[in-house]
Amino acid sequence: MQNLFNKNEILGDDLELLLEKRSNDKFEFLLIDVRERYEFDQKSIVGVDHLIPMSSFWADVEKIKGMENKPIVVQCKSGARSAMAQSKLENLGFNKVVNLSGGIIKYTGKINE
Numbered sequence: 782m783q784n785l786f787n788k789n790e791i792l793g794d795d796l797e798l799l800l801e802k803r804s805n806d807k808f809e810f811l812l813i814d815v816r817e818r819y820e821f822d823q824k825s826i827v828g829v830d831h832l833i834p835m836s837s838f839w840a841d842v843e844k845i846k847g848m849e850n851k852p853i854v855v856q857c858k859s860g861a862r863s864a865m866a867q868s869k870l871e872n873l874g875f876n877k878v879v880n881l882s883g884g885i886i887k888y889t890g891k892i893n894e
Contacts, residue, residue: 782808786852789867790882796854797890800828810852811845815866826856827891835862838869849874856881856888
């Protein structure tokens with residue numbers, strides 16, 4: 782599982798596997814949604830740990846301060862905003878951050894609607 786965090790992006794299938802492993806206490810990571818609250822309220826991936834909207838990123842990133850070494854998956858609608866968040870997190874010293882390729886649009890796992 783750790784090797785998934787050596788790349789820039791993961792696929793939806795990879796995220797499903799990570800979520801399954803986490804539910805069985807076999808792997809720990811954070812799933813962060815960087816969309817806006819109204820988008821999250823309409824539709825979200827089951828298992829999101831934190832909502833850190835890009836519009837309030839610098840204030841909300843405090844939620845994960847001290848977790849710089851924890852593996853993190855960031856996601857948004859299509860992958861563009863989460864790529865920006867990934868870059869910002871890496872600049873803040875988070876060293877195991879990957880972007881969900883294609884965002885929630887391409888994700889085929891469990892969704893809250």
